[in-house]
Amino acid sequence: MSEHHHKETFVTKYIFSQDHKMISKQFLVTGIFMGVIALFMSMIFRLQLAWPEKSFTIIEAFLGNHQTDGILNPDIYLALVTIHGTIMVFFVLTAGLSGTFSNLLIPLQIGARDMASGFLNMVSYWLFFISSVIMVISLFVEAGPASAGWTVYPPLSALPQAIPGSGAGMTLWLVSMAIFIASSLIGALNYIVTVLNLRTKGMKMTRLPLTIWAFFVTAMIGVVSFPVLLSAALLLIFDRSFGTSFYLSDIFISGEVLHYQGGSPVLFEHLFWFLGHPEVYIVLLPALGITSEIISTNARKPIFGYRAMVMSIIAIAFLSTIVWGHHMFVSGMNPFLGSVFTFTTLLIAIPSAVKAFNYVTTLWKGNLQLNPAMLFSIGLVSTFVTGGLTGLVLGDSALDINVHDTYFVVAHFHLVMGVSAIFGMYAGIYHWFPKMYGRLMNKVLGYWHFWITIICAYGVFWPMHFIGLAGLPRRYYTNTNFPLFDDIANVNVVITIFAIVGGVAQILFLANFFISIYRGEKSTQNPWKSNTLEWTTPVQHVHGNWPGKLPVVHRWPYDYSKRVDPNDDNSDYLHGKDYVSQITPLLEGEEPS
C-alpha cells in the first residue's frame, strides 16, 4: 500500500504522530503520569485524615510552604482533594482511558486504516498534553492550586477572598479545563465519524465488538455534554475576571458588599452536572466495553445477551443525560424537580442490573482463562455491583437528604466509577499491551498487582460507607473538632493503611508496564486467541494497520466455543478450535449467531 507509506522522521513518528496507535500510547503514558500524581496526593491526604496531628517528613518534603512542621495546612488539604478529583476524573479516567483505548481499538476493531482525521487526532492529544501541563503548573502557584472541590462551585471558586486557591490556581484550572474540553470534543467527533464511516466490508453495526459500541456511545455523550461544561467554565471566567454576575449575588465578604446582583450558584450547579453526571458514564462505559470483550475472550464463551448489552449501553447513555439533578436534591432546587430526577435516576438501575447479570451469566459454565486482564474484569464486575447498589440509596431523594455529601457518597462513587473504571483500564492495558508494544506484560506481577489492589480497594471503601452513615461530611480537614466523630478515628486509620498499601502496590504495575515495553516476552499475533480484527494485524506496527487489503468481516465477534451441535456441550468445535475470527467465512449450512 504505497499511498500509506510516508517517509517518517523521529518527530513525525514519536512526537507529532498522526498514527492512532502511537497517539493511543501517548494518551496512555500521559494518563499514567497524571495518575501517579493524583494517587500520590490521595495518599498524602489520607495520612492527614488518619493522623491529623502527626508530623510526616514526606509531607514536609513535598508540600513546601503549604505545611507547617510536616502537618498539612487546612486550605491545601482542600486543594489536594480538588486536584486529586479533577485529575482522576478527567485526565486519567476520561483522557487516559477513552483516549487510549478508543484510539487504539476503534480503527483496529472496525477494520480501518486509521482514524477519520489523523490530524485532528493528533491535535486532540496535544491539546490534552497542554492542558495536563497547565494543570501540573497550577500546583506550583504560590497561593496553591484550585481548592473549591473538583465541582468548583461558585462563589467559593469565584472569590479569592474566600479561599486562596481561588486566585491564580483557579484561573489555571479553568484554562486547563477549557483546553481539555476542546481536546475531548475533537477526539469524540473523530471517534463518532470513524465508527460510522470507516467500518470495513461486512462490519455491520450489529457485528461491532461491545468495546466499539461503548466507545461510540461514550463519544456521543461527550459531544452532548462537554460543551455545556465549557459554557459553565466560560461564564465562571466572566464572573471572576470581568465583573459579570452569572453565578453571584448578594455577597458580603471581607467586610464589604460585592457588586454582584441577580446571579445564582444553582445555575452553575445545573450546568456543571449536566456534564458532571454524563461524565460518570463517559468514564464507566468504556471500562464496561473493555470488560465485555475481555470476559468473553477469556471465558471462551460468547458474551451473554449481546443485543441486551448494546441496548443497555444506549439506555444508560440516554438516561445519563436526564439525571443530573440528583446531585442537587438539597441545593434549593424545586422539590418537584427533585421528584422527577429521583424517578429518572432510579431507572438507570435497570440497564445497569442487566449488564451485571449478563457478565455473571457469561462466566457461568465458561472455561475461564484467568489472565491478569480477566481478573481485573471480574474485579470490575464486583466493584461495579458493590458501588452501584448504594446508588439506590443516594438516588432516592428522601434518603439522599441525610447522606448527601457524606463519606457514603465518597465510598459510592469511588467504587462504582473510580475503582471500576480503573480496573477496566488495567484490564485493557494487560490485554492490549501486546497490540501496543508487541510484547506481553508479566503475569506474576500482574497477579500480585490485582489481588493487592482489589483487597485494598475494598479495605478502603467498604468501611467508608459506615463513617458516612455516622454522618461525617466529606472534605473535612480533620474531624477532631467534633467529639461526636471520635469513634471514627480508628476506622480512618484502617482506611489509610489500606490506601497506602494499595497505592504503593501500583509500583508493581508501573514497573511491569515500563519494563515489559523493553523486556517483556515477545507476543505472537493472537496471544489470547481472540476473534476481533485487531489480532489479524501483524505484531510489528505498520502504518495503515493491515499490510495488504483490508479484512472482510463475515460474522459477529463472539463465536467462541461454537459447536457442531449447538445443543450438545460435548460435541466438537464447529471450526476445529474454540475461537473463530471475524474474518472467517461462514461454513456451508452454518447459522450466524
Place this chain on the structure above:
Amino acid sequence: MLALFYIFIFVAIGVSFWQITRILNLRSSIANDNDNAKQGNYALLFLVFLYAMMIYCLIALNVIMLPESASIEGEHDDNLFNITFWLIGIVQFGMQFLTFYFTFKYKGNNNNKARFYADSHKLEAIWTITPAITLVILIGYGLWQWNNTMDLSNAENPIVIEVYSQQFRWDARYAGEDNMLGYGNVNFIKGINTLGVDMSDKNAQDDKQVTELYLPKGRKIHFRFRSQDVLHSAYMPHFRAQMNCVPGMVTEFGFTPKYTTEEMRQQSEVIEKVKGINKIRKAKGEDPYEFDYLLLCNKICGASHYNMQMKITVVEQEEYDKWIAQQPTLSTVINN
C-alpha cells in the same frame, strides 16, 4: 532535598523489579492450567475475605452509625433506608458469591469446553422486570416521603427560624411573636446588625438573634436558610435534615423534633455510642463527651469548613417558652 530522597526510593524499588522480571519472564506470560487453578482458588479465598470483611463491618461498625431519627418526619426515612439496605445487602451478597464462585468453579482447564450460550430472552426478561418492580416500590415510597418532608405548606403553627451562614460560623434568628421574619439582605449589614436585617421592616422588630438553636419538642420547625458569602449546607444528621445555604436566595426545610436532648441521651443506641467515644477520649486523656444535637456545615466553604458547627438543644415546650422570653428582640439590641 527530602523530596528527591523519596523519589530516589521509589525509583530504586522500580529498578529492583527490573531484575525480578528478568527471572520471571523465563516463564510464559499467558495463563496456563496451573495459573488458572491457582487464581481460581484465590478467587474463592477472596470471596471468604470479602464476606468476612463485609459482615465484620456491618456488626462492628453498627455502633458508630447515627441513632434512630430524632425527628418525626425522619421516621419514614429510617424505614425506607432499612428496606433499601436489606434489599441491596441481599443482592450484594448474592452477586459477589456468584461472581467469585463462578470464577473458582469454572476456572479454565485444557480438558474443559465452555458452553456456547449466547442468549436467553427468558432470563433477560426476568432480570429486567424484577429490578423494575422493585424500583417501583422504592421510588413510590421514596417520592411519597420526599413530598412529605419537603412540603411545608400544611404545617400547623410552625416556628419560623432563619439559619444564617458565613465563613465560618452559624447564627440563627427567631421570628418572634408575629412568627414573621423581617427582610434581610447583605446591604443592611452594619455594626452589630451582622445578619443584614432591614430594621425599617415592622416584622423585624421582634426578631431574636441567637448563636445556638433551642427547639421545642413536638412543634414543626420551619427553617429558612441564608448565606452571606459562599455556599454552605446546614446538615442536622440526627434529624435527617439537610439544605444548602445559597447566597442570593432563601432555601427552606422543616422537621418536628421528636426527642429532647435529655431523652436522646437516654437512648440505648446513643448510650452505647457515647460509651465508645468516651473510652477513646479517656485513652487520649480528654474530657468525657456528652451527646448533643449538632448542625454542621456540609458544603465545602473554605479553609475552616471542618470546624463550622452550631449546637442544637431540644427541650420541652415550657422550657422553650422560658428560654425564648429571655432573648432580647432585635429592636432593643440594634436600635439602641
